[in-house]
Amino acid sequence: MANADRPAEERASPLEHRQRSETQAELLHETLQLASYSAITHVVVVFALAYMFWNDASRLYLQGLCTAVSLIIVATLWTTWHHRNTFRGEVCERAIQRGFRICKALAFALGIAWATMPAVLLPPSSGNFRMVAAAITAGLISDAYVVGPILSVSLLLAAPIVLGAFIGLAGCEAPFGGYVSLLLGVYAVFVFLSVRRMSLLSYQRIWQRIVVQHQGETIGLLLNDFEAGASDWLWETDARGRLCHVPTRMAATLGLSQRVLQDRTLEDLLRDHAAPDGTDAERAALLRAFATRTAFSDLSVRLQTGTGVRWWTLNGKPTLDRHGQFTGYRGVGTDSTDGREAQARIAYLAGHDILTGLPNRAAFQNAVEAACRLRPAGQPQIGLLCLDLDGFKAVNDGHGHGTGDRLLRAVAERLRAVVGDADRVFRLGGDEFAVLQECPRPELAEGLAERIVADVRRPFRVDAAHLEVGVSVGIAYTPGDAQDPASLLSRADLALYSAKAAGKGRWCCFDAGLEDRIVRQRHLDAAMRLALGTEAMQLHYQPLVDLRSERVIGFEALLRWQKPGEGWISPVEMIPIAEASGFVIEIGRWALHRACADALSWPGLQVAVNISSIHVRCPTFYDDVADALARTGIAPERLEIEITESVLLNRETQVLDNLKRLRRRGVRIVLDDFGTGYSSLSYLTDFPFNKVKVDRSFIQDLRDRPEKLAVVEAITTMAHALSMDVTVEGVETRAQSHILGLKNCGTAQGFLYSAARPAAEIDELVRMLNARAEIGRSSRHYGEAAE
Structure with missing residues (x-):
C-alpha cells in the first residue's frame, strides 16, 4: 500500500504534502494523547486481574504480565512526553515516521502481552473466573477504538488479543469454546469495520481542519498585506456604530493613533472632520445609510485632517447574526486623495496650456461658445481680441526655442497683468493669444488693445538676452459682428491680418x-x-539702359494680368495673394520658362526675372532655374535672378547653397530694392551679388533732396568696391539720368525710357531706343565740336 501511494505523494504539490504531514502529525498526537489516558486503565486492569487470579493461576505468569504491561505503559507515557517536546517546533516528517513506528511497536507489544492472558487463563478457569477473563478480553479488544485514529496501530493492538482469545477458547470444553469463538469472530469483524471507519473519519476531520487553518492563515496574511500595502483598508463597527477594527492606514490618513479612534463611532468621526467645502450630498447619503442600516458603495467624503484635506471613498454593508439581528457594519475604505488630485490635475491640464499656465484652445472654445449664446437684453456685448506676436520667429531662430518658451511665459505674465483676470486670457498655440472682454462700450476693448500693444512693446529680459517683440491685435464683437463662435473668431482674425x-x-x-x-x-x-493655366497671364518687359551709352542692355520681366471685366490687376494686389496660397511658386516657374524663351529672340540682351522669397526658399529652386535654361537653351550669363533682402534674413544654408550654385553656373544674382528693407551690409559679404538695384524711392526729388543723392552715391561707391554693378530704378527725367550718369551708377530703368511692353513689341522698342541713343550721342558730339 505504501508503494502504491508513493506516486500520488510525489505528484502532490508542496502545500498538499505539507498538509498531509501535518495531518499525520495530528493523528499521531491524538493517538498518543488517547493512549496516555488509557494507560492507567491498563495498569489498573492488569493488577486487578493478578489480584483476582492470584490463587487460581500461575503467580509467575501474573507477575510477568504485570511487569510487561507496566513497562509498555511506561514506554508509552515516555513516548507521549517525548512527542510533545519534539513537535513543539516545526513538524518534521522523519519524526512523524519514527513516531508511527514506535506507536505500532508499542501497540503490537501491548497486544502480544495481553494476548497471553486469554490463552493462559481461559482454559483452566471455571465459572465466574472464565467470565471475568472473557469480559477483560472483550474490553481489551474494544480498546482499539481508543487508538482508532491510526488504523494500523489499532489492528496491531487488537489482532494479537483476538488471536489469543481464539487460542484460549480452543482449549475450553465444547460447546462453550465453539460458541464463544463464533461470537468473538463476529465481534472482531464489527470492531475492525468500526475502527476502520472511525480512522477514516478522523483523518478527514483532521485534514479538513488543517486545510481550513491554512486557508485562514493565507487569508490573514493577504488581509495584513492588503492593509499594510494598499490604499484601501477594512473597517468594522459594532451594533452601536463604534469602530471595533481600526486599520493603521485609516488612522494614518487622519493623522491620529489607532487608540484614539478605537470605540469612536464612524458617524461622529465623519462629522468632526467634515471639511467646510466638502461634498454635503454624499456625506448626507452616508449618514442616511447608517441611520437606515442599508448598504452603500462608492460614497466619497472630504475630510479636514491634521495633514490637510483628505478624501475617503467608503463601501459598506450591514452584518446580521444567525437570528437576523443587526450586529454592525463591515466595509472597505479607500484614501482617494491622490486619485482626486490626479483627476483635478488632468482636468486642469485639459483646459490649460502647460507652458504659460493660461487657459488653452479647448477652454477658449468653451468660453467663446458661452459668450455667443443668446444673451439677455441689456447685457453688454463681448469683445474678442486675437493677438499675434510680431518678431517672435526671429527670437526662436536667433536665440533658440528654450529662450522662445521663456519669452512666451513672460508675455503671458504681462497679459495677465494688463487684463487683470487670467481666466480671460488664452493661449491658442505658438505665439497666438486671445482675450475675451465684456464691453459695455467699444472704447473699453480698444483701450485694452492699446494697453496690450504698448505693454508688450516694452523690452523683455530673458536670462542674459534683451529681447524686443511686438503684438498685433484684431478685435471683433458679439453679437454686433458675429453671433456664432466660428464667425466671431474668423472676423477677429480678419481684423488681426489687417493690423x-x-x-x-x-x-x-x-x-x-x-x-x-x-x-x-x-x-x-x-x-x-x-x-495661368490658359496663358491669360503675360510677361511685359521694361528695358534696362546703360547710362553712358543710353543703349538697351537688357529687360526686366514684369507680371501682368488683364482680367476680363476688371482690366489690369496690379501686381501689388496679386503677388501677396499668390504668396499666401503658395501659388507664387507655380507663377515663378512659369515666368522663368517664358522669360528665357522670349529672350532667345533678343541676341546679346539680358533678361531679369523677379523671384518671390517663398520660391527661393523652396528646395527645388535650383532645379527650376536649371530646367528653364535646359528647355530654352539660353546662355546662363543672359539670365538675372532678382531677389530681395528678406530671402537672406535667416541666412538659411540651403538658400545660400542654391544661389551659389546658380552663380557658379553663370546665372547673375541681383539684390533688388536695396536700401528699403533691412539693408544689412553683411548680406553683401555673406553672398557675392552681381548687381544691386537702388529703389525708386531714392530717385524721386533727387535734385531737391541732396541727402538722397548722398545715399545713392554711397551705395554706388560701395557696390563698385565689391565689384558689383548698380541699376537705378524709377528714372523719369533727363535731369535724373544726367545726375546718375555723373555718379557712375551704370544702368537705369524707368518711364524715361519706356514702360513695360509685351514681348511682341520688344524688337521695335529696342530699335527705337537705340536709335534715340545714337541721335543723342550725335547731338552731344555736334555741340562739343561747335564749342
Whole structure:
C-alpha cells in the first residue's frame, strides 16, 4: 500500500504534502494523547486481574504480565512526553515516521502481552473466573477504538488479543469454546469495520481542519498585506456604530493613533472632520445609510485632517447574526486623495496650456461658445481680441526655442497683468493669444488693445538676452459682428491680418470691408490659377539702359494680368495673394520658362526675372532655374535672378547653397530694392551679388533732396568696391539720368525710357531706343565740336 501511494505523494504539490504531514502529525498526537489516558486503565486492569487470579493461576505468569504491561505503559507515557517536546517546533516528517513506528511497536507489544492472558487463563478457569477473563478480553479488544485514529496501530493492538482469545477458547470444553469463538469472530469483524471507519473519519476531520487553518492563515496574511500595502483598508463597527477594527492606514490618513479612534463611532468621526467645502450630498447619503442600516458603495467624503484635506471613498454593508439581528457594519475604505488630485490635475491640464499656465484652445472654445449664446437684453456685448506676436520667429531662430518658451511665459505674465483676470486670457498655440472682454462700450476693448500693444512693446529680459517683440491685435464683437463662435473668431482674425498688413504693432477692429477684401482675394486666387493655366497671364518687359551709352542692355520681366471685366490687376494686389496660397511658386516657374524663351529672340540682351522669397526658399529652386535654361537653351550669363533682402534674413544654408550654385553656373544674382528693407551690409559679404538695384524711392526729388543723392552715391561707391554693378530704378527725367550718369551708377530703368511692353513689341522698342541713343550721342558730339 505504501508503494502504491508513493506516486500520488510525489505528484502532490508542496502545500498538499505539507498538509498531509501535518495531518499525520495530528493523528499521531491524538493517538498518543488517547493512549496516555488509557494507560492507567491498563495498569489498573492488569493488577486487578493478578489480584483476582492470584490463587487460581500461575503467580509467575501474573507477575510477568504485570511487569510487561507496566513497562509498555511506561514506554508509552515516555513516548507521549517525548512527542510533545519534539513537535513543539516545526513538524518534521522523519519524526512523524519514527513516531508511527514506535506507536505500532508499542501497540503490537501491548497486544502480544495481553494476548497471553486469554490463552493462559481461559482454559483452566471455571465459572465466574472464565467470565471475568472473557469480559477483560472483550474490553481489551474494544480498546482499539481508543487508538482508532491510526488504523494500523489499532489492528496491531487488537489482532494479537483476538488471536489469543481464539487460542484460549480452543482449549475450553465444547460447546462453550465453539460458541464463544463464533461470537468473538463476529465481534472482531464489527470492531475492525468500526475502527476502520472511525480512522477514516478522523483523518478527514483532521485534514479538513488543517486545510481550513491554512486557508485562514493565507487569508490573514493577504488581509495584513492588503492593509499594510494598499490604499484601501477594512473597517468594522459594532451594533452601536463604534469602530471595533481600526486599520493603521485609516488612522494614518487622519493623522491620529489607532487608540484614539478605537470605540469612536464612524458617524461622529465623519462629522468632526467634515471639511467646510466638502461634498454635503454624499456625506448626507452616508449618514442616511447608517441611520437606515442599508448598504452603500462608492460614497466619497472630504475630510479636514491634521495633514490637510483628505478624501475617503467608503463601501459598506450591514452584518446580521444567525437570528437576523443587526450586529454592525463591515466595509472597505479607500484614501482617494491622490486619485482626486490626479483627476483635478488632468482636468486642469485639459483646459490649460502647460507652458504659460493660461487657459488653452479647448477652454477658449468653451468660453467663446458661452459668450455667443443668446444673451439677455441689456447685457453688454463681448469683445474678442486675437493677438499675434510680431518678431517672435526671429527670437526662436536667433536665440533658440528654450529662450522662445521663456519669452512666451513672460508675455503671458504681462497679459495677465494688463487684463487683470487670467481666466480671460488664452493661449491658442505658438505665439497666438486671445482675450475675451465684456464691453459695455467699444472704447473699453480698444483701450485694452492699446494697453496690450504698448505693454508688450516694452523690452523683455530673458536670462542674459534683451529681447524686443511686438503684438498685433484684431478685435471683433458679439453679437454686433458675429453671433456664432466660428464667425466671431474668423472676423477677429480678419481684423488681426489687417493690423499686420498695416504695419504690425497696432490694433484693428473688424469692419465689413475686411470681409469683402477676403472674398475678393479668394476670387482672385481662383481666377489667377485659371489665368495661368490658359496663358491669360503675360510677361511685359521694361528695358534696362546703360547710362553712358543710353543703349538697351537688357529687360526686366514684369507680371501682368488683364482680367476680363476688371482690366489690369496690379501686381501689388496679386503677388501677396499668390504668396499666401503658395501659388507664387507655380507663377515663378512659369515666368522663368517664358522669360528665357522670349529672350532667345533678343541676341546679346539680358533678361531679369523677379523671384518671390517663398520660391527661393523652396528646395527645388535650383532645379527650376536649371530646367528653364535646359528647355530654352539660353546662355546662363543672359539670365538675372532678382531677389530681395528678406530671402537672406535667416541666412538659411540651403538658400545660400542654391544661389551659389546658380552663380557658379553663370546665372547673375541681383539684390533688388536695396536700401528699403533691412539693408544689412553683411548680406553683401555673406553672398557675392552681381548687381544691386537702388529703389525708386531714392530717385524721386533727387535734385531737391541732396541727402538722397548722398545715399545713392554711397551705395554706388560701395557696390563698385565689391565689384558689383548698380541699376537705378524709377528714372523719369533727363535731369535724373544726367545726375546718375555723373555718379557712375551704370544702368537705369524707368518711364524715361519706356514702360513695360509685351514681348511682341520688344524688337521695335529696342530699335527705337537705340536709335534715340545714337541721335543723342550725335547731338552731344555736334555741340562739343561747335564749342
